[in-house]
Amino acid sequence: MDYDFRSIESKWQAYWAANKTFKAETDSSKPKYYVLDMFPYPSGAGLHVGHPLGYIASDIFARYKRLKGFNVLHPMGYDAFGLPAEQYAIQTGQHPEKTTHDNVARYRSQLDRIGFSFDWDREFRTCDTDYYKWTQWAFLQMFNSWYDPEQDKARPISELIEKFKAEGKWDGLTEKEQSDLLMNYRIAYQGETSVNWCEGLGTVLANDEVKDGLSVRGGFPVEQKKMKQWQLRVSAYAGRLLDSLDSLDWTDSLKEMQRNWIGKSQGTEVEFDTVCDGRHKTVTIFTTRVDTIFGVTFMVLAPESELVDELTAESCREAVEAYRKEIKKKTERERIAQTKSVTGVFTGAYGINPLTGEQIPIWVSEYVLAGYGTGAIMAVPAHDSRDYAFARKFDLPIIPIIEGCDVSESSFDAKEGKMCNSGFLNGMDVKDAIEAAKDYVEEKGIGRRKTNYRLRDAIFSRQRYWGEPFPIYYKDGIACPVDEADLPLVLPQIDSYKPTGEAPLARAKDWTYKGYPLETSTMPGFAGSSAYYLRYMDPHNGDALVSREADEYWRAVDLYVGGTEHATGHLIYSRFWDKFLYDLGYVCEDEPFRKLVNQGMIQGRSNFVYRVVGTNTFVSLGLMGQYETTEIHVDVNIVHNDKLDMEAFRQWRPEYADAEFILENGEYVCGWAIEKMSKSMYNVVNPDLICDTFGADTLRLYEMFLGPVEQSKPWDTKGIDGVNRFLKKFWRLFYDRDQWLVEDAPATPAELKELHKLIGKEQADIENFSYNTTISAFMIAVGELSSLNCHKREILEPMVVLLSPFAPHIAEELWEKLGHAETVTYAEFPKFIPALAAEDNVTYPVQFNGKMRFTVDMPKAASPAEVEAAVRAHELTPKYVGDKSIAKVIVVPGRIINIVVK
RNA sequence: GCCCGAGUGGCGGAAUGGUAGACGCGAAGGACUCAAAAUCCUUUGUCCCUUAAAGACGUGCGGGUUCGAGCCCCGCCUCGGGCACCA
Numbered sequence: 001m002d003y004d005f006r007s008i009e010s011k012w013q014a015y016w017a018a019n020k021t022f023k024a025e026t027d028s029s030k031p032k033y034y035v036l037d038m039f040p041y042p043s044g045a046g047l048h049v050g051h052p053l054g055y056i057a058s059d060i061f062a063r064y065k066r067l068k069g070f071n072v073l074h075p076m077g078y079d080a081f082g083l084p085a086e087q088y089a090i091q092t093g094q095h096p097e098k099t100t101h102d103n104v105a106r107y108r109s110q111l112d113r114i115g116f117s118f119d120w121d122r123e124f125r126t127c128d129t130d131y132y133k134w135t136q137w138a139f140l141q142m143f144n145s146w147y148d149p150e151q152d153k154a155r156p157i158s159e160l161i162e163k164f165k166a167e168g169k170w171d172g173l174t175e176k177e178q179s180d181l182l183m184n185y186r187i188a189y190q191g192e193t194s195v196n197w198c199e200g201l202g203t204v205l206a207n208d209e210v211k212d213g214l215s216v217r218g219g220f221p222v223e224q225k226k227m228k229q230w231q232l233r234v235s236a237y238a239g240r241l242l243d244s245l246d247s248l249d250w251t252d253s254l255k256e257m258q259r260n261w262i263g264k265s266q267g268t269e270v271e272f273d274t275v276c277d278g279r280h281k282t283v284t285i286f287t288t289r290v291d292t293i294f295g296v297t298f299m300v301l302a303p304e305s306e307l308v309d310e311l312t313a314e315s316c317r318e319a320v321e322a323y324r325k326e327i328k329k330k331t332e333r334e335r336i337a338q339t340k341s342v343t344g345v346f347t348g349a350y351g352i353n354p355l356t357g358e359q360i361p362i363w364v365s366e367y368v369l370a371g372y373g374t375g376a377i378m379a380v381p382a383h384d385s386r387d388y389a390f391a392r393k394f395d396l397p398i399i400p401i402i403e404g405c406d407v408s409e410s411s412f413d414a415k416e417g418k419m420c421n422s423g424f425l426n427g428m429d430v431k432d433a434i435e436a437a438k439d440y441v442e443e444k445g446i447g448r449r450k451t452n453y454r455l456r457d458a459i460f461s462r463q464r465y466w467g468e469p470f471p472i473y474y475k476d477g478i479a480c481p482v483d484e485a486d487l488p489l490v491l492p493q494i495d496s497y498k499p500t501g502e503a504p505l506a507r508a509k510d511w512t513y514k515g516y517p518l519e520t521s522t523m524p525g526f527a528g529s530s531a532y533y534l535r536y537m538d539p540h541n542g543d544a545l546v547s548r549e550a551d552e553y554w555r556a557v558d559l560y561v562g563g564t565e566h567a568t569g570h571l572i573y574s575r576f577w578d579k580f581l582y583d584l585g586y587v588c589e590d591e592p593f594r595k596l597v598n599q600g601m602i603q604g605r606s607n608f609v610y611r612v613v614g615t616n617t618f619v620s621l622g623l624m625g626q627y628e629t630t631e632i633h634v635d636v637n638i639v640h641n642d643k644l645d646m647e648a649f650r651q652w653r654p655e656y657a658d659a660e661f662i663l664e665n666g667e668y669v670c671g672w673a674i675e676k677m678s679k680s681m682y683n684v685v686n687p688d689l690i691c692d693t694f695g696a697d698t699l700r701l702y703e704m705f706l707g708p709v710e711q712s713k714p715w716d717t718k719g720i721d722g723v724n725r726f727l728k729k730f731w732r733l734f735y736d737r738d739q740w741l742v743e744d745a746p747a748t749p750a751e752l753k754e755l756h757k758l759i760g761k762e763q764a765d766i767e768n769f770s771y772n773t774t775i776s777a778f779m780i781a782v783g784e785l786s787s788l789n790c791h792k793r794e795i796l797e798p799m800v801v802l803l804s805p806f807a808p809h810i811a812e813e814l815w816e817k818l819g820h821a822e823t824v825t826y827a828e829f830p831k832f833i834p835a836l837a838a839e840d841n842v843t844y845p846v847q848f849n850g851k852m853r854f855t856v857d858m859p860k861a862a863s864p865a866e867v868e869a870a871v872r873a874h875e876l877t878p879k880y881v882g883d884k885s886i887a888k889v890i891v892v893p894g895r896i897i898n899i900v901v902k
Numbered sequence: 903g904c905c906c907g908a909g910u911g912g913c914g915g916a917a918u919g920g921u922a923g924a925c926g927c928g929a930a931g932g933a934c935u936c937a938a939a940a941u942c943c944u945u946u947g948u949c950c951c952u953u954a955a956a957g958a959c960g961u962g963c964g965g966g967u968u969c970g971a972g973c974c975c976c977g978c979c980u981c982g983g984g985c986a987c988c989a
Contacts, residue, residue: 257905287989373988713915719913720927776926
C-alpha cells in the first residue's frame with residue numbers, strides 16, 4: 001500500500017468531525033490549556049498559504065498539549081462585523097450579511113482541509129445576534145460605570161451619584177445637567193473631541209485605524225474634525241495597561257510597541273499668569289523639563305485650544321483667526337508632510353514666568369497639540385529642538401541654561417551638564433535640577449507633578465451599517481440605556497446600506513425604542529473582537545457572556561497566536577475590556593492573554609517571463625541578456641521550481657496561445673522576486689492546491705519547516721518535495737508496497753538511541769516553537785531507522801505519537817493500523833517511551849587553544865580529573881604541542897576538552 | 903529623528919560561549935530501468951592542488967574580553983519593523 005494521502009486525509013477529517021474528537025469539556029479533572037488563534041476576517045479573497053501559518057503552529061501546540069494530558073480548549077470563529085466586510089459587500093453590490101455568510105463558508109471549507117483540531121461546536125461570528133448581545137451588554141456596563149482614580153478601578157455609576165449627593169453636587173440639577181455631568185465620568189461616554197474623519201469611508205476612525213494620515217482600510221485621506229462621538233475611556237486604564245505588561249509572556253518588541261503607544265511621561269504642570277489687553281488669566285502648561293524654566297522665552301498654544309479665544313488681543317485677532325482657519329483646512333496628511341515647516345502667529349498676549357517674573361510673548365502654532373497635556377507649553381528654545389526651530393524662524397531670544405553648551409546651530413536636548421543662568425538651580429547637575437525644580441514649584445504652589453499618557457480614549461462610533469447597534473436611545477436629547485432584558489438590539493434591515501455621510505441606520509424604519517429615537521451609529525470592528533476569547537469558554541450561554549464556572553476553569557488564554565499588526569489595536573482594546581470586566585467582578589483574571597506568539601508574514605515569490613520586445617517570443621532567464629526584453633509576471637501556479645510549464649502558459653491567456661520560447665538546456669527558466677502575496681502579482685498560492693497535490697500533512701510540515709514561526713519568510717514551493725519525501729519514507733517504515741513490515745521483536749540499543757535522540761529534541765524544541773528543528777530531527781531519525789532497517793513496534797509506535805501534532809492524518813492512519821481502537825489524540829505520550837539503555841562511553845573532542853585536534857572516548861561516569869589524566873596520557877607531542885608546553889587542561893563535563901599551550 | 907529586531911553557503915535555514923553550515927532545497931555524478939517517473943547511493947563553504955592527505959581562510963565591517971566568540975562588550979555599516987511635532 002502506497003502512502004495515499006487523499007483517502008487518508010478525507011477519511012480522518014470525516015472521522016474527527018463525526019466523532020467530535022476535539023470537543024473540549026469544562027472538566028476540572030485535567031489541567032486546562034487554552035490555545036487561541038486571532039480569529040480571521042472572512043474576506044472575499046479566501047485563504048492563501050500565508051493565513052494558516054499561525055493556525056498550524058497553534059494547532060501543533062494544541063495537539064501536543066493534549067498528548068501531554070491537558071484538557072485543551074482550541075476554538076475558532078469569525079470576526080465578521082466591520083469596515084472590510086462592508087466595503088467588500090459594497091464593491092460586489094451585495095448585502096454584507098450575504099457576503100459574510102459566503103465568505104465564512106469558503107473559509108470553513110478551506111480550513112477543514114488542513115486538519116485543524118478545532119472544537120467547532122464553539123464556533124460563532126461576531127455578527128451573530130447571540131454573540132453581539134454580549135458586546136452590547138458590555139457597552140452598557142461601561143456606560144453605567146465610572147473610573148475611580150482613588151481605588152484605581154471602574155465602579156458602578158450609582159456609587160458616583162451617591163458621592164455627588166453627599167457632596168451636594170447632585171440635587172437641584174436638571175435631568176439634562178445630571179446627564180451631562182455623568183458623561184464626564186462614564187467609561188463609555190459621548191463627548192465632543194477632535195476625531196479622525198474619513199470622507200472616503202464616510203465615518204470616524206480610531207487612532208490605530210489611521211496610518212500616515214490615511215485610513216488603514218482603503219487608504220483614504222483622513223482629516224481632524226470636531227464631532228460628538230461615543231468614546232471608551234481607555235486612557236483611564238493607561239497606567240494599569242502599562243504596568244501589567246511586565247507580567248506577560250509576550251515578545252519584548254510587542255511590549256515595547258505597546259509601551260510607546262501608551263507613552264507615559266512624568267512631568268510637571270506649571271501655572272503661568274498672563275496679561276492680554278489688561279485682562280489677567282492663569283494658563284497651565286505641561287513640561288517634562290521644569291528645570292529649564294529659567295530658559296523660557298515664549299509660550300505656545302495649540303491652534304484648536306480654547307485658550308486662544310481668551311488670550312488673543314484685539315489687535316491680533318484677525319491674524320490669529322486667519323491662521324487657525326488655514327490650519328483647519330489642512331488634512332492630516334498635509335500636516336504630516338509639512339512637519340518640517342514652521343508656522344505660527346503672535347497672539348498679542350504675554351505670560352509671566354512665575355520664577356523670574358519676566359514677561360514673555362504667547363504664540364499660536366500647530367506644533368503644539370490640543371489633545372496632549374494642556375494644549376499649552378512653555379518654550380525653551382535652547383534645549384528643545386522644536387522650540388529652537390520656532391525661535392529661529394520668528395527671531396525670538398534663545399537663552400542657554402546649561403554650562404558650556406553650544407546653541408548657535410541647534411538646541412542642546414540632552415539631559416546632562418551643569419545648570420547656569422538659572423537662579424537657585426545654578427551649579428546643579430541637570431538630573432538633580434529636574435527634581436529640585438519640581439519640589440520648588442510644588443512648595444510655592446505654582447504647579448504640581450503630573451503624569452501624562454499619549455494613549456487616547458477610543459472613538460467608538462462609526463457612521464456605518466455593518467456593526468453592532470448601540471443600545472442607547474435619546475429621550476429629549478438625553479442618552480439613555482436600553483434595558484438589558486431587551487438585548488440584543490438587532491441590526492435592522494435597510495434598503496440601502498451604502499454610506500452617504502449620514503449614518504445608514506437613520507434611514508431604518510421604526511428605529512426607535514419606547515417611542516424614542518435610537519442611536520444611529522454602530523460600533524467599530526474592534527468591539528466584537530475585544531471579548532471573544534471569553535465567549536469561547538461558554539459560547540451558548542444565554543444568561544451571561546461567560547458563566548462564573550467556565551471562567552474560573554478556563555481563566556485566560558494560555559497561548560495566543562496572531563500577527564503584530566494588532567499590537568496597538570485589538571491587543572490594547574482587549575486588555576482594556578478585560579480589565580474593565582475584572583474591575584466589576586465579571587471575570588477572574590485581569591489579563592486576557594498570558595503568552596503571545598506573533599507569527600511572521602508569508603510573502604509571495606513572484607515569477608517572471610521575459611518577452612522579446614515587439615514579438616511573442618519569450619527568452620529563458622539565462623539568455624535574456626542577448627535580447628531586449630520586457631519582464632512580465634507569470635502565474636506561479638504554472639511554474640515549478642522556476643521552470644515554466646510552457647503548455648500551461650500558452651493556455652493561461654489567449655494572447656500567449658502562440659507563444660514561442662528560446663530555451664536553455666531544453667527548459668524555460670523564469671526569473672523571480674519576493675513581493676507581497678497578492679492577486680495582481682500572480683503569486684498567490686492557494687492552500688487547497690497544495691492539499692490536492694501533496695496533502696494537508698505535507699502542507700502543515702512544510703509551512704513549519706520554512707523557518708521559525710515568528711519570522712517573515714517568502715513562500716517558495718521549491719522545498720515542498722523534501723517534506724513530502726519524508727512522509728513517504730516514514731510510511732515505508734511500516735509498509736513495503738502491500739507488505740506490513742512492523743514486527744514485535746525488541747529494539748536494539750542503536751534503534752532505541754535514535755528514538756531517544758528524537759524525543760529529546762522534540763521535548764526541548766516544541767515549547768519554544770522551534771518546529772523547524774523538530775522536523776529536521778524527525779528526518780534524521782527516519783533516515784537512520786531506514787538504514788538500520790528497523791521496523792520494530794517498540795520504536796515506531798512512539799514515533800507515530802510524536803509525529804501526530806505535525807502530521808495528524810498519517811499518524812492517525814498508522815495508529816489505527818498498529819491496532820489501536822482510540823484515536824492518537826488520546827494516546828498518552830509518556831506511556832510510549834521505552835527505557836533507554838545506559839550509554840557507556842562519551843566522546844570528548846580535544847582542542848588545542850580552541851582548535852579541534854582529536855577525540856577521546858571516556859566512560860560516562862568519569863570525573864573531570866580522570867578525563868584530564870587520560871588526555872595527558874594521550875600522545876600529545878610533538879605534533880600538537882611543538883616546542884611549547886601545556887599550561888592547563890580545561891574539561892567541560894560531557895562537552896569538550898581544551899588544552900592551553902604556551 | 904527616536905525605539906526595537908536582524909545580517910551565516912547558490913537558496914530556506916541549524917548551532918545552552920565549546921568540532922560553524924544540522925536538516926531541507928538546488929546542483930553534479932552514479933545505481934535500477936528499453937526509457938521515463940519514482941526510489942536509492944556519492945559529492946557539494948572558499949582557496950592552494952592533477953588527485954588525495956594535510957593545510958590556510960571563512961558567520962556585514964573595525965576593535966575588545968576569553969584557553970576558546972556567529973553568540974558577550976565597545977564603535978560603525980546595511981536591511982527590516984514600530985513610533986513620529988506627545989513638550
